[in-house]
Amino acid sequence: MSKLLHIQSSPNLDGSITRTLSDEFVATWAASHPETEVETLDLARDPVPHWGPDAIRGFMTVEGQRTPAGQAAVDLSEKLIQQVEAAKILVIGCPMYNMSMPTQLKSWIDHLTRAGRTFKFTGQGQYKGLIWNKKAFVILSRGGDYSAPPASAADFQEPLLRANLGLIGITDVTFIRAEGQRLQEAPTYIEKARETIAWIAG
Ligand SMILES: Cc1cc2nc3c(=O)[nH]c(=O)nc-3n(C[C@H](O)[C@H](O)[C@H](O)COP(=O)(O)O)c2cc1C
Known part of the structure; x- marks a missing residue:
């Protein structure tokens, strides 16, 4: 068995584009890779709390010296990391x-x-990610079309995700974009995303 972790993050539970397309990606992948075991983490239905003072203190305190709340925050972090590692x-x-x-x-x-x-510092401003051998597919959607300048300069979605995942070692990341969902051309962009999904996951 090979585990696929499907992470949903849209808070829109009624007709979300990214929910629909990523469901389609997972169904297509599972059909063409029958050894796949799918696990879903729905961050809108089951949110991970934001870091608060307890979590920060917990992360910055060594094992054995944490408060119960600080330890609970580290335990949650550990559970989420192990879910990705699996x-x-x-x-x-x-x-x-x-x-x-x-x-x-x-x-x-x-x-x-x-x-x-999940990462370690190796020198001045240098780091090494410690989660290896993962393949990630990110299905993005946005109201505008950020595929070319000048709009691309305001895209802090794809570059940030790439940097965040890269920091912890997940560097093999493919982005599938449904651009322009508030534009007239929205159906064309969806069609393009669907073609890409069929090509990659099928
Ligand atoms: C709170 C909110 C903020 C948004 N911000 C942007 C934005 O900055 N740029 C943009 O192009 N679209 C923006 N959108 C549009 C969404 O990115 C777009 O509708 C997308 O398809 C939603 O994906 P979903 O249907 O999977 O939730 C925003 C939508 C919402 C609800």
Whole structure:
């Protein structure tokens, strides 16, 4: 069995583009890779809490000296990291919110990103990711079309996701984009995304 972890992050539970397309990706992948075991993490239905003072203190305190709340925050982080480590394939559905990603997804990434656990510093401003051998597919959607300048300069969704995943070692990342969902051409962009999904996952 090969585990595929499907992460949904759109808070829109009624007709979300990224939910629909990433579901289609996972169904197509599972049909063409029958050994796949799918696990879903729905960050809108089951959100990861934002870091608060307890979590920060917990992360910055060594084992054995943490408060119960600090230990609980580290335990949650550990559970989420191990869920990623157990998977071979990650499929992430991500709408653009205010030029970046929904807070639900950012909070999950924050819990995965722990110095000494999922990455280590190797020199001045240098780091090494410690989660290896993963393949990630990110299905993005946004209201505008950010595929070319000048709009691409305001795309803090794809570059940030690439940098965040890269920091912890997930460097093999393919982005599938449904651009322009608030534009007239939205159906054409969906069609293009579907063709890409069929090509990659089929
Ligand atoms: C709160 C909110 C913020 C958004 N911010 C942006 C944005 O900054 N740029 C953009 O092009 N679209 C923006 N959109 C549009 C969504 O990215 C777009 O509708 C996307 O297809 C939603 O994906 P979903 O249907 O999977 O939730 C925003 C939508 C919402 C609800």
